[in-house]
Amino acid sequence: MTKVALTIAGSDSGGGAGIQADLRTFAFHCVHGVSALTCVTAQNTLGVSAVEAISVAMVIKQIEAILQDFEINAVKTGMLLNGTIIEAVAQQLKQRHLSQLVVDPVMVSRTGAKLLNQQAIDSLKQLLIPQALIVTPNRYEAQLLSEMEINTIEDMKQAANKIYHNLRAKVVLVKGGGMSGSLKGVDVWFDGNEYELLRGTIVDTKNTHGTGCTLSAAIAANLALEKDLYSAVQAAKNYVTTALQHSLNLGAGNGPVGHFFPLLS
Ligand SMILES: Nc1ncnc2c1ncn2[C@@H]1O[C@H](COP(=O)(O)OP(=O)(O)O)[C@@H](O)[C@H]1O
Numbered sequence: 001m002t003k004v005a006l007t008i009a010g011s012d013s014g015g016g017a018g019i020q021a022d023l024r025t026f027a028f029h030c031v032h033g034v035s036a037l038t039c040v041t042a043q044n045t046l047g048v049s050a051v052e053a054i055s056v057a058m059v060i061k062q063i064e065a066i067l068q069d070f071e072i073n074a075v076k077t078g079m080l081l082n083g084t085i086i087e088a089v090a091q092q093l094k095q096r097h098l099s100q101l102v103v104d105p106v107m108v109s110r111t112g113a114k115l116l117n118q119q120a121i122d123s124l125k126q127l128l129i130p131q132a133l134i135v136t137p138n139r140y141e142a143q144l145l146s147e148m149e150i151n152t153i154e155d156m157k158q159a160a161n162k163i164y165h166n167l168r169a170k171v172v173l174v175k176g177g178g179m180s181g182s183l184k185g186v187d188v189w190f191d192g193n194e195y196e197l198l199r200g201t202i203v204d205t206k207n208t209h210g211t212g213c214t215l216s217a218a219i220a221a222n223l224a225l226e227k228d229l230y231s232a233v234q235a236a237k238n239y240v241t242t243a244l245q246h247s248l249n250l251g252a253g254n255g256p257v258g259h260f261f262p263l264l265s
C-alpha cells in the first residue's frame with residue numbers, strides 16, 4: 001500500500017528548500033507527497049527578498065481537503081510564517097490526532113534570514129512543539145528556543161535538554177550544519193534519557209540550501225514507511241549527506257542540495 005506524507009510549509013521560488021525540497025524528498029522515498037502551502041517566498045540562492053502569507057482560511061481548507069481523502073502516515077511542518085497560521089495548524093493536527101509529526105521549527109535560515117516573525121515563536125513553543133514526535137532546530141533556532149549560546153557539543157546537549165524539558169518535545173535533534181570545524185554536520189539527539197551523536201561525513205560545499213527541509217522531510221518519509229524514529233533519523237541523515245555530496249552548483253549564492261543521485265550512476 002502506497003504511503004502518504006503531508007508537508008505543511010512555504011514555497012521557495014528558487015526550488016532549493018521549502019515545499020519543493022519536501023516533495024522531491026518524499027518522491028525519492030516512493031512516498032506520495034501531499035502539501036498545504038502556508039506562504040510564498042521570493043527567494044533564490046542569495047536569500048529571501050519577499051514573503052507573503054496564504055490566508056489562514058486557505059491553509060485550513062488545504063489541510064481539510066487532504067485529510068478528508070487520504071490516510072496520512074506522517075506529517076512534517078516547515079515554514080509557518082506567523083502565529084495565526086501556527087495556531088490553526090496546531091489545532092488541526094491535534095483534532096486529527098496526527099502523531100507521526102516532525103516539526104522543523106523554521107525561524108532563521110543558515111544565511112541569517114528571519115523566516116518567522118517574533119510573536120509566532122511563542123505559538124510555536126506553546127502549541128506545536130509539544131505535539132511533535134521530534135523537533136529539529138538548527139544551531140540558531142536551538143539558541144532561540146533554549147535561550148543559550150551554542151558553540152560546543154556540550155552546548156548542543158544542554159540546549160537539547162532545555163528544549164526537551166521546557167517545551168515538552170518528545171525527542172529533540174539539534175542539527176550541526178551551522179557549527180564550525182569538525183563539529184559541522186554532527187547532530188545531537190536527546191530523548192529524555194540518552195544523548196546520541198549522529199555524525200555524517202563533512203561535505204565541503206557552499207551548496208547547502210535546503211539541508212534542514214530535506215532532513216525533516218526524509219525523517220517524515222521514513223516514519224511513513226514504518227521505520228522507528230531513531231532508524232528514520234539515521235536514514236534521513238544518510239540521505240542528506242548524499243544530497244550534499246550531489247549538491248548543485250546553481251546560482252550565485254548557496255546552491256541547492258541535489259536529489260538526482262539515483263539517475264547519475
Ligand atoms: N557541510 C555539511 N556536511 C555534512 N552535513 C551537513 C553539512 N551541512 C549541514 N549538514 C547536515 O544537514 C542537516 C541539516 O542541518 P542544518 O544545515 O544545520 O539545518 P538548516 O538547513 O535547518 O539550517 C543536518 O543533519 C546537518 O548535520
Ligand SMILES: Cc1ncc(COP(=O)(O)OP(=O)(O)O)c(N)n1
Pocket residue numbers: 009010011012017018019041043078079106108109110111115208209210211212213214
Ligand atoms: C520556504 C522556505 N522554507 C524553509 C526554508 C529554510 O530552509 P532550510 O533547509 O531549513 O535551511 P537553509 O537552506 O535556509 O539553510 C527556506 N529557506 N524557505
